Amino acid sequence: SQQGEEDPQALSIQEGENATMNCSYKTSINNLQWYRQNSGRGLVHLILIRSNEREKHSGRLRVTLDTSKKSSSLLITASRAADTASYFCATDAGGSARQLTFGSGTQLTVLP
């Protein structure tokens, strides 16, 4: 079963606008990660936020984590057409296996 559920499933915005994607999960986590996937290609790691962190920034990316609500959001500011991709959250429940449980993803389309 998939732990993370992204919302919305699809998002279409104009270039320059901000894009917000949400992720909810069910069990306790060690950290939560966001990945990007261009159509049919491999995943690229974007950012990791640990369970004791509430907000993290990386360039135009801002991630928040609310462990009480078991949710996270990814904000992409000043979006560009090149940001068009699928975005996945993945939770790491800790333990020795370092397994990630992925959500079903948000398909972001940025229109030029």
Place this chain on the structure above:
Amino acid sequence: DADVTQTPRNRITKTGKRIMLECSQTKGHDRMYWYRQDPGLGLRLIYYSFDVKDINKGEISDGYSVSRQAQAKFSLSLESAIPNQTALYFCATSDTGGASPFFGPGTRLTVL
């Protein structure tokens, strides 16, 4: 050269055939993983390996087997392929320190 390589990148086969997907890495990571991705879904873990002598089943191991031939090589086999194994398959690696997994480019497998 890519850190994680997968071969083949694309494969079309018929029901009942045996298929092997190979993954090799130059990152020196101990841990290797096989995931599958179905259209519109996130990744699901098939098998993972801590080291050459340690193999573990993931969420969806039925119908698959793996072999860790060396620290750098982890192969996934479908003994008798079936159409619902048509998917995108990703290999990933991580070190024991718990760094975020590094994904290969993926293998697109179609079972007719």
